[in-house]
Amino acid sequence: MARKSSITDVAKLAGVSRTTVSYVLNNVMSIHISEQTRQRVLDAARELDYHPNASARSLARKQTFTVGLVLCVSPDRLIADAFLPSVIYGISSVTTPAGFRLLIEVVEDVTQPDAYVRLIREAHIDGAILAGARLGDQYLLGLHPDNFPLVLWDRVPGSDLPFVDVDNISAARSAVDHLISLGHQRIGCITNAPLEHPASSARLRGYQLALEMHNLPYADQLVRYGDFHERSGYEAMNSLLPERPSAVFVASDVVALGALRAVRAAGLRVPRDLAMIGFDDIQFAQYLQPPLTTIRVPAHEIGATAARMLLDIIQTGGHPTSVLLDTELIIRESCGAQLRTEIA
Amino acid sequence: MARKSSITDVAKLAGVSRTTVSYVLNNVMSIHISEQTRQRVLDAARELDYHPNASARSLARKQTFTVGLVLCVSPDRLIADAFLPSVIYGISSVTTPAGFRLLIEVVEDVTQPDAYVRLIREAHIDGAILAGARLGDQYLLGLHPDNFPLVLWDRVPGSDLPFVDVDNISAARSAVDHLISLGHQRIGCITNAPLEHPASSARLRGYQLALEMHNLPYADQLVRYGDFHERSGYEAMNSLLPERPSAVFVASDVVALGALRAVRAAGLRVPRDLAMIGFDDIQFAQYLQPPLTTIRVPAHEIGATAARMLLDIIQTGGHPTSVLLDTELIIRESCGAQLRTEIA
DNA sequence: ACGCTTCAGTGAAGCGGTTCAGTGATTTCT
DNA sequence: AGAAATCACTGAACCGCTTCACTGAAGCGT
Numbered sequence: 211m212a213r214k215s216s217i218t219d220v221a222k223l224a225g226v227s228r229t230t231v232s233y234v235l236n237n238v239m240s241i242h243i244s245e246q247t248r249q250r251v252l253d254a255a256r257e258l259d260y261h262p263n264a265s266a267r268s269l270a271r272k273q274t275f276t277v278g279l280v281l282c283v284s285p286d287r288l289i290a291d292a293f294l295p296s297v298i299y300g301i302s303s304v305t306t307p308a309g310f311r312l313l314i315e316v317v318e319d320v321t322q323p324d325a326y327v328r329l330i331r332e333a334h335i336d337g338a339i340l341a342g343a344r345l346g347d348q349y350l351l352g353l354h355p356d357n358f359p360l361v362l363w364d365r366v367p368g369s370d371l372p373f374v375d376v377d378n379i380s381a382a383r384s385a386v387d388h389l390i391s392l393g394h395q396r397i398g399c400i401t402n403a404p405l406e407h408p409a410s411s412a413r414l415r416g417y418q419l420a421l422e423m424h425n426l427p428y429a430d431q432l433v434r435y436g437d438f439h440e441r442s443g444y445e446a447m448n449s450l451l452p453e454r455p456s457a458v459f460v461a462s463d464v465v466a467l468g469a470l471r472a473v474r475a476a477g478l479r480v481p482r483d484l485a486m487i488g489f490d491d492i493q494f495a496q497y498l499q500p501p502l503t504t505i506r507v508p509a510h511e512i513g514a515t516a517a518r519m520l521l522d523i524i525q526t527g528g529h530p531t532s533v534l535l536d537t538e539l540i541i542r543e544s545c546g547a548q549l550r551t552e553i554a
Numbered sequence: 555m556a557r558k559s560s561i562t563d564v565a566k567l568a569g570v571s572r573t574t575v576s577y578v579l580n581n582v583m584s585i586h587i588s589e590q591t592r593q594r595v596l597d598a599a600r601e602l603d604y605h606p607n608a609s610a611r612s613l614a615r616k617q618t619f620t621v622g623l624v625l626c627v628s629p630d631r632l633i634a635d636a637f638l639p640s641v642i643y644g645i646s647s648v649t650t651p652a653g654f655r656l657l658i659e660v661v662e663d664v665t666q667p668d669a670y671v672r673l674i675r676e677a678h679i680d681g682a683i684l685a686g687a688r689l690g691d692q693y694l695l696g697l698h699p700d701n702f703p704l705v706l707w708d709r710v711p712g713s714d715l716p717f718v719d720v721d722n723i724s725a726a727r728s729a730v731d732h733l734i735s736l737g738h739q740r741i742g743c744i745t746n747a748p749l750e751h752p753a754s755s756a757r758l759r760g761y762q763l764a765l766e767m768h769n770l771p772y773a774d775q776l777v778r779y780g781d782f783h784e785r786s787g788y789e790a791m792n793s794l795l796p797e798r799p800s801a802v803f804v805a806s807d808v809v810a811l812g813a814l815r816a817v818r819a820a821g822l823r824v825p826r827d828l829a830m831i832g833f834d835d836i837q838f839a840q841y842l843q844p845p846l847t848t849i850r851v852p853a854h855e856i857g858a859t860a861a862r863m864l865l866d867i868i869q870t871g872g873h874p875t876s877v878l879l880d881t882e883l884i885i886r887e888s889c890g891a892q893l894r895t896e897i898a
Numbered sequence: 899a900c901g902c903t904t905c906a907g908t909g910a911a912g913c914g915g916t917t918c919a920g921t922g923a924t925t926t927c928t
Numbered sequence: 929a930g931a932a933a934t935c936a937c938t939g940a941a942c943c944g945c946t947t948c949a950c951t952g953a954a955g956c957g958t
Contacts, residue, residue: 214675216944227908232946242905261675265618266944268609269913276657276678285643289854290837294639299632302660306669311678312658313620316646325650331558331605334620334655440841467841493634494838497784497811510633560914571938576916586935610914613943 215258224254231255235262268333275310277301277520278338280326282317287438290464292492293509297363300513301339308521310336330358337524339363339516359523361516361530365408372523374516374533378409381505381537382416382461383423385487388503388539389457390424392546394485397421398432398455400446400469402462402489405435413461413489436465443468451476457485457545463492463504470498470544481546491540501542508535559602568598575599579606612677619654621645621864622682624670626661631782634808636836637853641707644857645683652865654680674702681864683707703867705860705874709752716867718860718877722753725849725881726760726805727767729831732847732883733801734768736890738829741765742776742799744790744813746806746833749779757805757833780809787812795820801829801889807836807848814842814888825890835884845886852879 221228226247233241234251243251254260268274279301281288288294298312305312313335317325329335337359343366362373389397399417403410414433421428431453434446443465450458451472460466466488473484480486480500488495488504495502515533522528541547565572570591577585578595587595598604612618623645625632632638642656649656657679661669673679681703687710706717733741743761747754758777765772775797778790787809794802795816804810810832817828824830824844832839832848839846859877866872885891 214677217946218944228945229908229910229947230906233907236946238947241907244906247906259675261672261677263613263944264676264678265609265612266913267946269607269613269915270944270946272913274609288643289640291639292636292837294642295635296633298638298658299629299660302658303662306660311673312660314642314646314656314658316643316650316656318647328605329655331603332608333558333605334608467838471841492838493636494811494836494841497815497838497842499843561916562914572915573917573938573940574936577937580916582917585937588936591936607914610943611916613945614914614916616943 214263215260217260217262219258220251220254220260223258224250226251272333274334274336276313276335277305277310277517277524278313278315278326278329278335280315280317280329280338280340280343282326282340282342285318288316290438292490293507293512296509297513297516300510300515301517302513303510304514304517304521308525310521337361337520339520359520361520361523363512363516365532367408372519372530372532374512374519374535375409376507376512376537377534378412379416379419381489381539382413382459383420384416384537384539385489385505386417386420386459387423388541388545388547389459389485389487390420390426392457392485394457395426396432396453396455396457397426398434398450398453398458400434400436400443400450400458400460400465402436402460402465403438410435410461417459417461436460436462436468438462438464440464440468440471443470444472447472448476451478455484457487459487459489461489463488463490463495463502466502466504467498470502480544485546486544487539488544495540496542498544500544503542503545503547504540506538506540508537511535558607559604561604561606563602564595564598564604567602568594570595616677618678618680620657620679621649621654621861621868622657622659622670622673622679624659624661624673624682624684624687626670626684626686629662632660634782636834637851637856640853641857644854644859645861646857647854648858648861648865652869654865681705681868683860683864703864705864705867707856707860709876711752716863716874716876718856718863718879719753720851720856720881721878722756723760723763725833725883726757726803727764728760728881728883729833729849730761730764730803731767732885732889732891733803733829733831734764734770736801736829738801739770740776740797740799740801741770742778742794742797742802744778744780744787744794744802744804744809746780746804746809747782754779754805761803761805780804780806780812782806782808784808784812784815787814788816791816792820795822799828801831803831803833805833807832807834807839807846810846810848811842814846824888829890830888831883832888839884840886842888844888847886847889847891848884850882850884852881855879 217228217231221231231251234248315326315329339361341363360371362371365373365375401410401414405411418428434450436442436446447469460469473480478484488502491504491506495504519530522530561572561575565575575595578587578592659670659673683705685707704715706715709717709719745754745758749755762772778794780786780790791813804813817824822828832846835848835850839848863874866874
């Protein structure tokens with residue numbers, strides 16, 4: 211590889227000091243450089259195809275212009291994460307124009323966060339977006355007092371770090387509201403995950419609130435618990451069917467896939483015999499039979515918002531407030547709204 | 555943020571020179587350090603929670619221990635890319651143990667590759683995996699003579715850069731072989747994308763080869779062209795149905811989704827009236843009605859292999875040969891194999 | 899003609915590591 | 929016993945860039 215040219219080469223060619231080259235190339239306004247000199251430097255830089263060395267610059271500036279995305283997720287969930295590309299795109303669409311790069315760290319063993327601690331302590335990055343950070347995570351807390359810029363994707367219960375998340379409660383509520391407005395009175399619920407997961411308990415809470423608002427009774431026997439996977443939806447629905455709900459809110463499209471399978475296996479039809487609403491709007495929700503009514507999660511927005519918050523902290527030392535993003539109820543056929551329209 | 559301790563701090567605390575600290579911490583074997591001194595240094599480092607600064611180290615060593623994943627993909631394809639998380643995981647499972655980090659660069663505007671050129675010229679990374687690099691891409695070629703370590707994910711026609719890809723030809727062939735072995739003689743083909751895409755033409759070639767091997771005629775009117783999206787599958791299938799194929803090989807599951815919709819809209823049933831095999835084994839292929847027989851692409855392996863090749867180049871100056879990874883035919887119900895078994 | 903600004907630019911220190919060449923003190927060899 | 933080799937370690941240069949403090953020249957007002 212041909213030796214890359216350094217600032218010294220540019221300085222020599224332009225006949226000025228390295229200092230001047232630096233000032234010109236960085237557009238330092240507080241220093242006056244004559245137009246001719248400026249041009250000479252610019253020309254020299256172009257001629258030598260000069261690109262300042264990132265490490266040297268980071269070292270001198272004590273800033274890397276790189277942010278991290280730390281994924282603390284078990285491999286099987288990582289692989290199945292349909293949102294990740296969108297979130298990455300969302301982050302990148304904010305960081306790239308701002309001149310920041312994105313470093314991705316996959317932390318497989320969540321109990322061994324050495325990996326991302328090094329990322330931070332070794333000063334690879336100026337800030338990080340953490341996904342799937344858990345519990346009171348002592349490492350996280352150990353970092354916080356340092357005021358290292360961090361933003362969470364997903365909430366971490368005991369922490370006061372800024373986060374960005376969707377408004378799970380109101381999203382779930384709007385789904386269940388919709389079912390109620392279609393005339394359903396006996397509505398079941400299958401969660402997306404065990405209740406330890408904040409998103410899971412929030413969605414269940416939304417379900418409860420909707421019932422309350424409409425003076426419908428909340429009954430434990432109409433609630434089942436999923437665990438991210440399709441299979442859990444199948445089992446949950448099988449155990450729920452004997453309760454004879456007329457509609458079910460399934461707090462995850464993947465779990466809904468399994469629920470759908472169980473309904474079909476029982477010889478029932480959606481939405482005629484049982485209405486269903488999912489959650490997430492995974493890409494294939496629209497291609498299911500019937501197309502699944504669901505809650506759309508703004509994945510790109512999550513990434514972009516988290517990135518904006520992070521850059522705010524990094525650049526202006528801001529103290530951004532956490533954000534709950536709005537979701538959207540996507541009405542397709544599984545909820546039976548179309549059916550009603552046809553009949554009407 | 556409390557000032558981070560530097561190598562000087564450690565040296566002072568241990569009562570040795572910075573040189574010695576560096577030698578101890580890097581386990582330089584060619585230099586003899588007494589066991590006591592070594593321990594004093596280690597203790598001091600621990601006490602100060604010392605982590606060497608990445609930028610300084612990169613600057614001195616002229617190596618960043620970071621590799622790039624450059625995604626030259628239009629946003630809508632990026633978002634829908636179900637493989638990306640797996641590929642990232644595959645890369646990371648190789649790079650992380652080797653002490654390398656992963657920088658992701660999303661290049662939205664493929665005609666403006668300034669972005670990744672800077673990534674390289676500014677020496678952020680020691681090597682890169684390029685996805686979706688196009689054409690003769692002058693920038694790519696401009697980089698190659700520099701011997702900058704590069705590996706391609708997907709092939710780039712006019713280039714002799716090492717790549718990793720799936721063996722599209724033999725994969726497609728095995729799918730069509732399977733249909734033929736089930737007794738089909740009039741088999742249609744819908745490509746995954748326009749033929750400019752190497753993967754697309756390779757899959758079509760595999761289709762042709764299978765026919766040839768079995769002395770079946772190849773007919774243009776049985777071939778249609780998709781363009782990644784579901785809709786294109788719908789349209790392609792609609793225009794193909796009048797040709798009355800008894801089976802169809804669709805070179806993309808997403809496109810197959812649309813094809814399936816068209817078949818259903820025509821009042822036909824898969825596989826009874828029309829057998830179908832897809833390509834990719836996206837997560838939801840298994841949940842379709844009927845579950846889709848398809849070709850599984852080893853996404854994790856793609857990432858891991860590309861990463862291994864890249865590290866080989868970076869670390870040992872190797873000149874790895876390109877790799878074609880094997881795929882697997884996943885037999886479900888859409889091909890009708892189950893049906894036959896039941897009948898038999 | 900003198901001091902005071904402003905202009906245009908430079909020298910050198912510093913960022914935090916790595917590494918080459920060397921240096922005393924021991925040990926080994928003959 | 930003296931030279932050679934080994935041991936255990938250090939000084940200082942260097943990686944490439946930023947930035948503070950400073951300098952010499954020109955412009956300005958009186």
